[in-house]
Amino acid sequence: MDHIVEKYLATWNATGDERTKLITEHWADDATYTDPLAEVAGHSEIDALIDGVHARFPGFVFTRVGEADAHHRQLRFSWGLGPEGAEPLVIGFDVLVTDESGRIADVRGFLDQVPA
Template identity: 65%
Template sequence: MSDIVRTYLDTWNATDADARRTLLEAHWSPTVTYTDPMAEASGHDGIDTLVGGVQAQFPGFVFTPVGEPDAHHRQLRFQWGLGPEGAEPVVVGFDVIVLDDRDRITDVRGFLDRVPS
């Protein structure tokens, strides 16, 4: 399941639009839904737009895993950090990911544990 987390975070960190689209098409269901306290998105286009918006809001920041993922059946949860590479994360949250029968990300529920004021 840590491969899913790595692929998920690679998508959020992909600043090249073509590379991000390749990750979305290979590892995310076309009908994916994403919900967190600040955003809702669906489909590859919606996720692509959301990721681009977060990258614009936090230029140069990267998502990194925090701790180990916890998984059972077709779902997993994990904590992540967002901040300058190699530095303490500015934002910390956790996501719950549900996979479809082809092991593609089909649903994401995000929660924010620490956000800057």
């Protein structure tokens, strides 16, 4: 499951063709993503959501915080968002569910710490 978390965070950090490739390879065609600020479905909406995060937090990167916990086809892990090499300004955790082929099918995100 660590591989899935790595590709998931890589997707959030990528831009352009690299992100398109990651989404195509590692996310189910009808994947959904829901957090307190967004609810989207499908590759194009997920891509647009990530673009919005990049616009709001330019130069910030997503990093894993701690270890992932997994069972069956679902996993949860904490992440941070902030300037590279610095303490994260945003901290949350996500629950990912994969489809039968191991692609990300559903994401439920929670925000634990957000800037004022």
